[in-house]
Amino acid sequence: MNDVSTQHNMNASSESPSHDNQPGSLQEPRRIISPRVISISSGKGGVGKTFMSVHLAAHAAKSGQRVLLIDADLGLANVDVMLGIQSESTMRNLLTGSAPLRDLIVHCPQGFDVLPGGSGLYELTNLNVSEQQTILDSLREAGEHYDLILIDTAAGIGDNVLYFASAAESALVVLTPDPTSLTDAYALIKVLSQQRGVRRFMVLINQTDEIDGHITFKRLLSVTDRYLDVYLDYVGHVPQHPSARKAIQQQRLLNDNDPALRPHLDRLFDHILNRPRDASRSGGLQFFWEHTLSAGLDDDDQDASNVPVGQGGSMQTTQRLSS
Ligand SMILES: Nc1ncnc2c1ncn2[C@@H]1O[C@H](COP(=O)(O)OP(=O)(O)OP(=O)(O)O)[C@@H](O)[C@H]1O
Ligand SMILES: [Mg+2]
Numbered sequence: 001m002n003d004v005s006t007q008h009n010m011n012a013s014s015e016s017p018s019h020d021n022q023p024g025s026l027q028e029p030r031r032i033i034s035p036r037v038i039s040i041s042s043g044k045g046g047v048g049k050t051f052m053s054v055h056l057a058a059h060a061a062k063s064g065q066r067v068l069l070i071d072a073d074l075g076l077a078n079v080d081v082m083l084g085i086q087s088e089s090t091m092r093n094l095l096t097g098s099a100p101l102r103d104l105i106v107h108c109p110q111g112f113d114v115l116p117g118g119s120g121l122y123e124l125t126n127l128n129v130s131e132q133q134t135i136l137d138s139l140r141e142a143g144e145h146y147d148l149i150l151i152d153t154a155a156g157i158g159d160n161v162l163y164f165a166s167a168a169e170s171a172l173v174v175l176t177p178d179p180t181s182l183t184d185a186y187a188l189i190k191v192l193s194q195q196r197g198v199r200r201f202m203v204l205i206n207q208t209d210e211i212d213g214h215i216t217f218k219r220l221l222s223v224t225d226r227y228l229d230v231y232l233d234y235v236g237h238v239p240q241h242p243s244a245r246k247a248i249q250q251q252r253l254l255n256d257n258d259p260a261l262r263p264h265l266d267r268l269f270d271h272i273l274n275r276p277r278d279a280s281r282s283g284g285l286q287f288f289w290e291h292t293l294s295a296g297l298d299d300d301d302q303d304a305s306n307v308p309v310g311q312g313g314s315m316q317t318t319q320r321l322s323s
Helices: 004-011 049-062 079-083 091-096 129-143 159-167 179-196 210-227 242-249 262-273 284-297 299-305 314-322
Strands: 036-042 067-072 113-115 148-155 170-175 200-206 231-238
Touching (some): 036 049, 049 067, 049 079, 049 200, 148 159, 170 179, 179 210
Parallel strands (some): 170 200, 200 231
């Protein structure tokens, strides 16, 4: 049986080399200096994805990283609402060719850039392949200006979610201890692993305390270990506190000295940003692009190569993934 500490130890394996990300180092292969791309997703909605995304973006920017936050909840975008920023153009302008990507990016006072989605735009909720390619083409170009790209997706297992989450270097899944959130997180992980070949997931339990966070993670782990061939990395919990709602209502970020949530968020975000890069999936938007294309072309092969549900005990699974 895996416990949480085992998971952490297993993750610090030699599979993912530690990268110091030094620009200009002639020894380093190009992919190591490419931006890290992290998707933030959930099965159930309203669990705190956008809240985590904007605060993670601000935290990384504060530590000197050049950050782009993409609001990929296309159709029901709300990063801009949460940050109190206004954008004239939306992703639709990009797709119709009426505005280049650089005109859509908003520079936030919090020190990072945002690519706003579009609200109320039904046609964006299911991008077709050529629209996906248009977005990725633009993002690939923009990628060289950033160290970190965060993709705040919609909830659920819709096509856009699977597309963005499977193309990122790392997938962060947010859930709460609510049983429906747990079940939906499992469904998301299952679909991403079985249909898109995503094997590693960072897991964040929001709106809970330390003990319930661990219990919830273990519950999730017990079913994924039993039925899926995936590796879960528990990055931590965030307590429930009214200051989160208050900040959102006032369309601002938490105060830097917020005593209830700040220490948790800072620790959690440092932990996430210090995770080793995944050498097999790094490559930033170049990877994003190529991976997506090949995933599209090889869909049948990918399905066939999935490890059947129920194979592999917990230790076997983690050993295989970390060796
Ligand atoms: N730790 C927390 N404590 C209290 N409230 C929180 C916490 N985290 C998030 N919230 C609140 O939960 C609500 C939903 O958060 P958020 O919009 O980030 O969720 P979401 O997962 O992005 O939702 P959606 O699926 O609709 O995109 C917000 O009002 C937010 O303030
Ligand atoms: Mg959201």
